[in-house]
Amino acid sequence: MDPSNVNLLYNSPHQIPLGILLAQYFYLTGLSAGSFVVSVIAILGGKTEYKPLGKIGAVVAPLCLILAPMNLLVEMAQPLRAWHLMTYLPGYINPKSPITYGVMLLTAYPISAIIYAFFVYTGNIKMSKVFAIIGIPLAISVHGYTGFIIALGKGRALWNTALMPTLFIVSAMVSGIALMILAAIIRNVYFSKGKTEDEVEADRKLIYGLGKFLGGTIIFDLFLILNAVLVLLTSSKEAWHAAELLLWGRYSLDFLGIEILAGSVIPLFMVFYPKTANSLKGLTIASVLVMIGIYAMRYSVVVGGQSVPLH
Amino acid sequence: MPDKPSQNASSGDEKRRTRYAMVIDLRHCVGCHSCSVACKSENEVPLGKFRSWVKVIEKGRYPDVSRQFLPSLCNNCANPICNRNCPVRATYIRPDGIVGVNQHRCIGCMYCMASCPYDVRYINPLRKIVQKCFFCDHRVDKGLEPACVETCLGRARIFGDINDPNSEIAQIMSTNPVVTLKPELGTEPHVFYIAADYDAMDSTSGVDINFILFEEPY
Numbered sequence: 001m002d003p004s005n006v007n008l009l010y011n012s013p014h015q016i017p018l019g020i021l022l023a024q025y026f027y028l029t030g031l032s033a034g035s036f037v038v039s040v041i042a043i044l045g046g047k048t049e050y051k052p053l054g055k056i057g058a059v060v061a062p063l064c065l066i067l068a069p070m071n072l073l074v075e076m077a078q079p080l081r082a083w084h085l086m087t088y089l090p091g092y093i094n095p096k097s098p099i100t101y102g103v104m105l106l107t108a109y110p111i112s113a114i115i116y117a118f119f120v121y122t123g124n125i126k127m128s129k130v131f132a133i134i135g136i137p138l139a140i141s142v143h144g145y146t147g148f149i150i151a152l153g154k155g156r157a158l159w160n161t162a163l164m165p166t167l168f169i170v171s172a173m174v175s176g177i178a179l180m181i182l183a184a185i186i187r188n189v190y191f192s193k194g195k196t197e198d199e200v201e202a203d204r205k206l207i208y209g210l211g212k213f214l215g216g217t218i219i220f221d222l223f224l225i226l227n228a229v230l231v232l233l234t235s236s237k238e239a240w241h242a243a244e245l246l247l248w249g250r251y252s253l254d255f256l257g258i259e260i261l262a263g264s265v266i267p268l269f270m271v272f273y274p275k276t277a278n279s280l281k282g283l284t285i286a287s288v289l290v291m292i293g294i295y296a297m298r299y300s301v302v303v304g305g306q307s308v309p310l311h
Numbered sequence: 312m313p314d315k316p317s318q319n320a321s322s323g324d325e326k327r328r329t330r331y332a333m334v335i336d337l338r339h340c341v342g343c344h345s346c347s348v349a350c351k352s353e354n355e356v357p358l359g360k361f362r363s364w365v366k367v368i369e370k371g372r373y374p375d376v377s378r379q380f381l382p383s384l385c386n387n388c389a390n391p392i393c394n395r396n397c398p399v400r401a402t403y404i405r406p407d408g409i410v411g412v413n414q415h416r417c418i419g420c421m422y423c424m425a426s427c428p429y430d431v432r433y434i435n436p437l438r439k440i441v442q443k444c445f446f447c448d449h450r451v452d453k454g455l456e457p458a459c460v461e462t463c464l465g466r467a468r469i470f471g472d473i474n475d476p477n478s479e480i481a482q483i484m485s486t487n488p489v490v491t492l493k494p495e496l497g498t499e500p501h502v503f504y505i506a507a508d509y510d511a512m513d514s515t516s517g518v519d520i521n522f523i524l525f526e527e528p529y
Binding site: 003005006007008009010011012013014015016017018019072075076077078079081082084085087091092093094096097098099100102103149152153154155156237238241244245249250306307308309310311 | 359361364365366367368369370371372378383392395396397398399400401416417418419420421422424425426427428429430431433434439440441496510513514515516517518520521523524525526527528529
């Protein structure tokens, strides 16, 4: 039937069950996972000049993770019944739901991250390496499971893609590295009393290296988004409408404008163009843009994905 | 102690198991919305939320125009996504096929609402839990029909046990071509339509996708 000849007269209201608070929850767990991974790479990498990064990440990761479940509790309709998620009696646990695993991870990961931070700050290299190795799969899972929450929502065309867990983890790495760059810059500029010029300069070289790492992760992130959008445009009708919403519709400002252009392409140029890549100001601006862009990504995936009518 | 939730209902038993389903014959539907009103009254559904509603579209160009109706409700699927995704097993499948919600266990995470491909669930703003059409299980368990079926003016809705070869619904399903909504998703819905219109079943026809009014869930 020619679409211009069809008018919708009455339908039940369109609701958006998972709102911006859930997008914020995904964002904060992503920051936590990303900064934990950077911290672990710094500690396990071996070179002593990376150690400051390890210390910063070890604190940032549990901090972000303590803020995250507050968003969940406010978003839920029955927050006082949240303890139902912890009743692991047979018959009550659903092993097929990603949220079940999420709750277990949300208790295990902060504990391991705090113990890891304790060992990093007391200088116990061996135990901090042990807890780094324990913490890495937990950190990646605590954000990967949110990707599975989205991907297993089979009814929504934007969500039901195999790329979703990977895309979430890569975006988490991008935002985590950006947060670490910002934290390292703040430490370098404002907390460098009693350090020699050489040490401050070596610190800065470390930050420039982090900037290149950020650039590489952004390229991978953009590649995954390109894959997802191309396949959306050539899949089912609902998938085409989801891509339409993101690319030239209601969420085009959030997706193309903020996430892709301001949040990925411009920072990518900034971290590889020599003049901005080797200045703290340039890296600060690039990191802030990246963090805003990844927030827009969470928003457009969570809320934009629920904006295609289902009935 | 709430009922022990059962696994997916399977028909492989030696004794024939009841499986409830509904057939909506759109050749008889006049679009009066009585089913919607009766459901609201029977189940005390809050304002602005619907367990059963009638989607109305208008198609064609004058003088060849018509209105098409699609009464929609929870399909009580045999392989539902809501049941798989509920973290606390508040959503469960009864042995007779009705998908229930344990009103005391639901934590209101709304993941079932986000997963449902038919958007039939809602949050009750007064009780702050997820509800949907349960095929009026409080009436069915006593041998009555659901409220919408009983009140339908055109006798468009037929409800019953499809595993009973003598029931009206089994005979109608065997002798008429029936369709379901979104069969490609594999949810095995158990609300069947006769003579449903293609544009009415299409969720994006007739709407400008950039101007949909959103509702907060509660």
